[in-house]
Amino acid sequence: MRVLTPQPLTAQAFAPYGDVIEAAGDPDRIINEGLCGRYHDLAQLDFAGGRVGISMFNAEPRALPYAFSLVERHPEGSQAFVPLTPAPFLVIVAPDTGGTPGTPVAFLTAPGQAINFHRGTWHGVLTPLAAPGLFAVVDRIGPGDNLEEYRFEEDFIVDPA
Numbered sequence: 726m727r728v729l730t731p732q733p734l735t736a737q738a739f740a741p742y743g744d745v746i747e748a749a750g751d752p753d754r755i756i757n758e759g760l761c762g763r764y765h766d767l768a769q770l771d772f773a774g775g776r777v778g779i780s781m782f783n784a785e786p787r788a789l790p791y792a793f794s795l796v797e798r799h800p801e802g803s804q805a806f807v808p809l810t811p812a813p814f815l816v817i818v819a820p821d822t823g824g825t826p827g828t829p830v831a832f833l834t835a836p837g838q839a840i841n842f843h844r845g846t847w848h849g850v851l852t853p854l855a856a857p858g859l860f861a862v863v864d865r866i867g868p869g870d871n872l873e874e875y876r877f878e879e880d881f882i883v884d885p886a
Contacts, residue, residue, distance in 0.1 A: 727794070729852035730885045734816060734838055742818040742830075742846045744768040746805065746839035749837040768841035772802040775867020782806075784851045784858035791845060791883035794877045796826050796847045802865025804842045811858040815883060817849030818842070826875050831883045846874060846876065 730739060736745040748767060752762025770777060796819055806816060812835045819826035826847035834840070839872050843864075851860060865871055 726830075726880050729817075729829060729881055731789075731815060731833040731883055731885055734832040734834045735842070739816075739818075739832060739840065741820065743803070743843045744841040744850070746807065746841060747837055748862060751864050753804075760873075768803070768805055769843070770805070770841070770863065771844045772865040772867075773800075773844070774869065775801065775865045775871075778864060778866035780862045780864070782851055782860045782862050784808055784853050784860065786853045786856045786858050787815070789815075790878045790882050790886075791852065792882050793849055794880045795819065795874060796829065796849055796877075797872060798875045799864065799871045800840070800845050800873060801869055801871040803844045803868070804865075805839065805863040806841075807839040807861040807863065808853070809832075812853065812857070813854035814842055814854055814858075815849070815852040817852065817883070819847040820849060821845065823846060826858045826877075826882065829881055833885070846860050849877075871880045
């Protein structure tokens with residue numbers, strides 16, 4: 726087994742894989758009679774054909790250390806995971822190495838963070854660390870095969886220790 730230590734999710738570290746969605750710093754605009762800060766256009770949604778859809782996912786929580794061998798990607802569209810609770814979740818991504826995933830990297834979100842995977846990014850499954858694992862998911866809805874899965878020969882273990 727190969728061990729990965731999760732790092733805090735930051736926009737800079739996650740940039741090769743997607744967008745960090747969060748209300749950080751000063752809002753871009755103040756709206757609603759001055760009572761609401763808008764953090765504008767935080768993710769690059771990218772779809773080939775089809776349309777944008779919003780779905781609800783209710784995933785079983787996992788515990789750390791966490792073992793995995795399966796990653797997936799969506800060649801026809803980006804995919805955003807937006808938690809509906811303040812609990813952190815685990816984000817696993819891997820660079821593409823000639824059509825297969827390279828060595829994965831693990832990130833641990835902070836409360837209030839969401840992510841958007843770039844189209845074609847290898848990533849782990851939705852991995853909440855507390856119940857309920859309720860997420861809004863924004864992704865491509867349409868014809869064609871938009872899911873590729875890859876299973877590593879050996880498990881990886883995400884362990885914060």
